[in-house]
Amino acid sequence: MYIPIPDLRQAKNLLVVSPHPDDAEIAAGGTIALLAEAGARITYAMVTDGSRGGLEPGVPEAQLAATRRAEQEQAAEVLGVDDIIWLGFEDTEVPGPEVVREPLISLIREIQPDFVISLDPWLPYEAHPDHRRTSMAAVEACLFAGLPMVQPEDLERGLIPRQVTGVALALSPKPNTFIGIDRTWEKKVQALRCHRSQFPSQVWEMFYPVILAKSQEYGNKANATVGEAFKVLTTAHLHVMVDTWEA
Ligand SMILES: [Zn+2]
Numbered sequence: 428m429y430i431p432i433p434d435l436r437q438a439k440n441l442l443v444v445s446p447h448p449d450d451a452e453i454a455a456g457g458t459i460a461l462l463a464e465a466g467a468r469i470t471y472a473m474v475t476d477g478s479r480g481g482l483e484p485g486v487p488e489a490q491l492a493a494t495r496r497a498e499q500e501q502a503a504e505v506l507g508v509d510d511i512i513w514l515g516f517e518d519t520e521v522p523g524p525e526v527v528r529e530p531l532i533s534l535i536r537e538i539q540p541d542f543v544i545s546l547d548p549w550l551p552y553e554a555h556p557d558h559r560r561t562s563m564a565a566v567e568a569c570l571f572a573g574l575p576m577v578q579p580e581d582l583e584r585g586l587i588p589r590q591v592t593g594v595a596l597a598l599s600p601k602p603n604t605f606i607g608i609d610r611t612w613e614k615k616v617q618a619l620r621c622h623r624s625q626f627p628s629q630v631w632e633m634f635y636p637v638i639l640a641k642s643q644e645y646g647n648k649a650n651a652t653v654g655e656a657f658k659v660l661t662t663a664h665l666h667v668m669v670d671t672w673e674a
Contacts, residue, residue: 430663432554432674434594435648436461438542440468444531446521446546446561447477448499453638454597455544456506456615457608458655463507464611470538471503473509474527474561479518481624484522486517489615494624502621505614521557521640521657526571528571535572543569543591547599547658550619562596569594570665599658607651608642 439464444452451471464470477494477499496513514530521527521543543552545565546558553559563575570579573590582588595604608615619626626634639653640667646654664671 428667429501429670430661430674432603432659433542435544435593435595435657436606438462438467438593440520440538440540440542442470442472442535442538442540442543444472444474444543444545444561444565446474446555446557447518448473448495449477449502449619449625451544451556452502452506452618452622454546455595455655455657456502456618456652457611457642458606459508459544459658460506460611460614460618461606461608464547467507469508469510469644470534471499471508471539472514472531472534473511474514474521474564475516475518475557476513477518482627490601491624492518495622497585498622498624502618503620505621506611506613507621519557521560524560524564524567527560528568529578531564531602532572533569533581533586535568535589535591536581539587539589541592542595543593544595544657547596547601549596550598553598565570566594566596566665567570568592569662570576572661576589593659593661595657595659597655597657599656601672602656602658604657604659605645605649605654606657607646607654609646609653610652610654612642612653 549561642653
């Protein structure tokens with residue numbers, strides 16, 4: 428591999444791009460808490476409000492959106508997240524990456540992150556379009572945020588083009604970075620449990636053993652009991668690089 432993989436553990440200013448409330452905690456909650464404890468500034472970009480992700484029929488969308496917003500705020504506080512930006516796209520109807528990347532490019536230029544965490548858009552069996560489109564928009568935004576001729580109106584209002592150091596893709600079929608999260612595991616679990624609309628007790632009883640087993644598998648690779656996994660890349664890996672699949 429000709430381009431070195433940057434070290435996510437060194438992130439000082441992190442932007443987390445999540446399709447729905449709860450995805451950031453599921454995919455990366457332990458790592459987010461570790462980085463926050465180390466003093467990193469953490470911003471969430473929440474693409475939808477999760478207003479159709481309910482398990483009970485008949486709940487008005489606006490009511491579920493308010494519930495999930497409150498749950499997400501609580502979970503973010505547990506992990507030490509500084510700020511949540513709600514992008515306001517419709518749950519289950521996230522448009523294509525050419526639409527969603529626009530506010531993400533502006534946000535990267537505004538907050539100047541060194542690392543962006545999102546999901547891996549090349550997870551082959553991901554059926555949820557919000558996940559596919561959000562994650563693709565995130566990598567496209569990382570690729571374009573440094574190019575001044577893309578969205579030049581950003582520069583007219585004082586934003587500065589930004590080339591991020593690294594893009595960390597969680598829920599990846601080809602992870603290259605394993606981070607032990609023993610110290611923050613309890614925070615991750617507590618943050619997940621804030622999403623009560625998503626994890627009522629009967630769902631939690633099924634979900635917890637699965638996430639624990641996967642976290643133990645990743646922990647093994649990081650000399651820890653539990654861990655999280657990412658495909659960490661530079662923006663250079665994200666264009667005309669035939670070896671990135673194995674990076
Ligand atoms: Zn989701």
